[in-house]
Amino acid sequence: MHHSRLCAVLIDCKTADVDEAARFWASALGRPVNAGHRMSRGNYRMLETPPDEPVVEIQRVEHESRVHIDIETDDIPAEVQRLEQLGAVVVSRLKRWVVMQAPTGQRFCVVRVQRPGYPKNANRWT
């Protein structure tokens, strides 16, 4: 038995300045940059998250700008297998997460648990 749910909206920005990108999205969404968050480093900036909502984070990328979603889970291999059975395919397995592609074409990531309130508000898969 494992759990999963929509964890985060990643705003992938092809930019030289991830802080400038984060400032725009922080102002646009009214979610201030959470500079003190342990994951606000390198190419990532976390925005503050209202209770019970998915995380929004800004990522500096080399590919074209886009938006992708992350699914969090307490069992990445089991969740990847479940999603494969639904028709998604693995694009790449990294050390801490797996990049997958949906049958409808979008890429998304399967990541470790990140949002508060997990697993009470997550889906339970047997």
Next chain:
Amino acid sequence: MHHSRLCAVLIDCKTADVDEAARFWASALGRPVNAGHRMSRGNYRMLETPPDEPVVEIQRVEHESRVHIDIETDDIPAEVQRLEQLGAVVVSRLKRWVVMQAPTGQRFCVVRVQRPGYPKNANRWT
């Protein structure tokens, strides 16, 4: 004075069968298709939304598949003006919503209020 906030994650699918696309995402995210929702029609299928979370909806599109976000507001012209001042530009003004592009390149929409709990949990702009 007006309000706005992140409203929805739109999963834009280049597909002939929006129902098949919606079934995949419903299973992947554990959010069943809400076929009875007034907005589940034409090219759109709404997924069930946990309390206080943004809506996830599946849209059939002609362009390449991607993900975009919607910002909801009780004053579309005021919100568009606020976002323009932050550096976003208007791509097209439709009857009920406005398509904008962020300085970081992603397109997003400014829409009328759709999520429950508005405006209590929204950002207030003066």
